[in-house]
Amino acid sequence: MTKNRTPTDRVLDILEHVTFSDRSLGTSExxxxxxxxxxxxYRILTTLEARGYLSRHLLGPGFVPDAGLQQLSRGALDAPHYRAERHAILTELAETIGEACNLVLFEGTEQVYIDRVETKWPLQFRLEVGSRVPVHCTAAGKLLLALQPATHQSGFVNRMQLVRYTRKTICDPDTLMRALEDIAQFxxxxxxxxxxxxxxxxxxxxxxGAGPPRLAVATHAPVSRMRIDTLLHYLPDMRDAADRI
Incomplete structure (x- = not known):
């Protein structure tokens, strides 16, 4: 690493390393x-801790991201110019598919709806922006969990309450971990x-940017209108929308 970095460079380097690490990081490392x-x-870490961006790991040495960093990222996502652009892209995607489309954020053991465009059909599954739903039984939740570092995955799965919502909900940790492997591959x-x-x-x-993704573009539909196989035909359109957002 070059030694002529500014103090701001050093703060950002530390934030990035802690944020994208698959485990807690301490001063020496x-x-x-x-x-x-x-x-x-040490001085930078204690300042970031005091500001709520980092916290000491409860189960071991070192620091991990804290709520202040999540709030900062949420603020960036909610910036007016970015919100208008992404909503236009989601609207275009929803019109292409003919079903509701969402932008969701991976946050702990839940996913949060950041933006949403409803379908025009009378039959709708409505979730307002800001709504939280479980990770283990949703398309975006499982996807984003599958793309986290392996140590994070096992930690999340072990912390989760794998509540059964339907007869198809995965409630066994080992089964969920195997499903995550397949999801990451595809x-x-x-x-x-x-x-x-x-x-x-x-x-x-x-x-x-760098690091595992924490955002996803998702679409959903009642099976009376569209089956999974039909939704999968729109994967290229969804990937294109995600790239543009």
Whole structure:
């Protein structure tokens, strides 16, 4: 690493390393990785902790991202100019598919609806922006979990309450971990009536910068109108929308 970085560079380097790591990182390791004096790293870490961007890992040494960092990312996602552009892309996608389309954020053991365009059909499954739904039984939730580092996956699965919502909900941790392997290989997620009886969904990742994705574009439909196989025909359109967003 070059030694002529500015103080701001050092803060951002530390934030990025902690955010995208698959485990907690401590002062000594960050100092060695980034070629920054330990005293400087410690000072930056304590400042970021005080501001709520990082916190000390409850189960071991080192630091992990905290709520302040999530709020910062949510604020960026809600910026007016970005919100208008992405909503227009989601609207175009919803018109192409003929079903509701969503932008969702992976947050802990839940997914949060960041943006949404409804279908024009009378029969709708309505979820307002800001709604939270479980990760283990939704297309976007399983997809984003599958694309996290392996140690994060097992930690999330072990923490989750794998509540049964339908007869197809995956409630066994080992079965879920095997499903995540397949999802990561194909790079899309599917919900085949796992969250709601009679509702199917497909999701693709939205990749921004380095690190595992935490956003996804998803669409869902009642099986009375569209089957999973039909939704999968729109994967190229969904991937194109995700790239443009």
């Amino acid at each position: 960050l100092a060695a990785r980034l070629d920054i004096p330990k005293a400087t790293v 790079d899309y997620g599917v919900d085949d009536e796992e969250f709601l009886d009679g509702m199917v969904a497909v999701a693709v990742p939205l990749r921004i």
